[in-house]
Amino acid sequence: MTHRYGDLTAVDDLSLEIARGEVFGILGPNGAGKSTLISIMSGMLAPTAGAVTLGGSEVTPTAHAVKRRLGVVPQDLALYEALSGRENLRFFGRVYGLSGRRLRDRAAAVLDVVGLADRAGDAAGAYSGGMKRRLNLAAGLIHEPELLMLDEPTVGVDPQSRAHIFDNVERMRRETGMTIVYTTHYMEEAERLCDRVAIVDHGRIVALDTPRGLIQSLGGGVIQLGVDAAQRERAAQALAPLRSVRGVAPGPDGQSLNVEAASAQHTLVDVMQALNAASLPLASVRILEPNLESVFLRFTGRSLRD
Ligand SMILES: Nc1ncnc2c1ncn2[C@@H]1O[C@H](COP(=O)(O)OP(=O)(O)O)[C@@H](O)[C@H]1O
Ligand SMILES: [Mg+2]
CATH class of the missing domain: 3.40.50.300 (P-loop containing nucleotide triphosphate hydrolases)
Known part of the structure; x- marks a missing residue:
């Protein structure tokens, strides 16, 4: 119609x-x-x-x-x-x-x-x-x-x-x-x-x-890592080269590192291995799934509440 x-x-x-x-x-x-x-x-x-x-x-x-x-x-x-x-x-x-x-x-x-x-x-x-x-x-x-x-x-x-x-x-x-x-x-x-x-x-x-x-059509997601401030730079350097990682950025709270993942599940395994290999301790891990808001943003280029 x-x-x-x-x-x-x-x-x-x-x-x-x-x-x-x-x-x-x-x-x-x-x-x-x-x-x-x-x-x-x-x-x-x-x-x-x-x-x-x-x-x-x-x-x-x-x-x-x-x-x-x-x-x-x-x-x-x-x-x-x-x-x-x-x-x-x-x-x-x-x-x-x-x-x-x-x-x-x-x-x-x-x-x-x-x-x-x-x-x-x-x-x-x-x-x-x-x-x-x-x-x-x-x-x-x-x-x-x-x-x-x-x-x-x-x-x-x-x-x-x-x-x-x-x-x-x-x-x-x-x-x-x-x-x-x-x-x-x-x-x-x-x-x-x-x-x-x-x-x-x-x-x-x-x-x-x-x-x-x-x-799911968006794929990926964000893995939020709790990493000690003194180790954050080194952790970012260890993770950035991974193939399943799209990007690494400090979290908005200043306490964490946000890893943008091609696939949250697969990337998580790679991230854990890389941090282990570099002997970097990890305080916490959270997987932030995309939601319909991110889907809307992707398809329209605008936020739903605009
Ligand atoms: N009776 C009307 N006369 C003229 N324009 C209208 C009328 N009703 C809605 N519109 C316009 O049509 C578009 C769609 O409106 P609407 O169907 O109310 O959208 P929504 O419910 O998603 O907010 C808007 O640009 C709105 O300004
Ligand atoms: Mg309406």
Whole structure:
């Protein structure tokens, strides 16, 4: 799909397939096109070109039967502040075609899921930011969608609500097998929650794999050696010539030596042998694995938090 706002191309000829039951992460900085993608994938916005299908049925703004099979938790809160939490959920449930006993039962069930049962009678306007987010999550879940899309659900949320949202996503994956699309610019969330992650920048996918696969594609890592200050120079000289060592530099703490490794595991053996041969004592060893942040930096040349 492609989407343009006037001259600006927010989604640029992007193609994507998500499997049933998958927790799929869309990771990218602000302005990457994540929310536009979610809007198109949930049938809120018709793309300029291309199409989205859910199990073979096209998702369009007027495809109401298909849209009932998916739930969206938008980045911008959609709530009626004057209504109570429970009344908000009953409103959204009716929009999704629920009524009567079923509507009441589902509202009670999702209030329980997001931990708001005891505040269900209070006006949503009196909720904290995190509670409002949780109510929004409940609204996206009320009709038991096959596919749930969460757009940056933890931005501006207190730690307790954040943990709650995390736990809910993990539990839904485990217990219901629901397909989940999760956008974020926090790589630790993507790393922890997602089966696969697409890194999106300027409306394009720049990398797509499992978190592990993305990290391994970088290869290497950094081995941090605790070496006595008096021996640091000599240690650096002993290690620099090794073939599996890309570079040696003093650690930022001034206490260690950072060895950039072609492959952390292989390089570690070479490093230990070289230090042993030079009779250099070693106080500590730490392997710093690359993370999704380094992957993002590699593929976009920019930091995720820019
Ligand atoms: N309604 C809109 N009208 C014009 N430009 C928009 C609109 N919505 C988003 N954009 C622009 O499209 C690009 C992608 O935005 P968005 O999808 O919100 O990205 P993200 O969710 O990754 O931050 C940005 O440059 C943004 O300014
Ligand atoms: Mg967004």
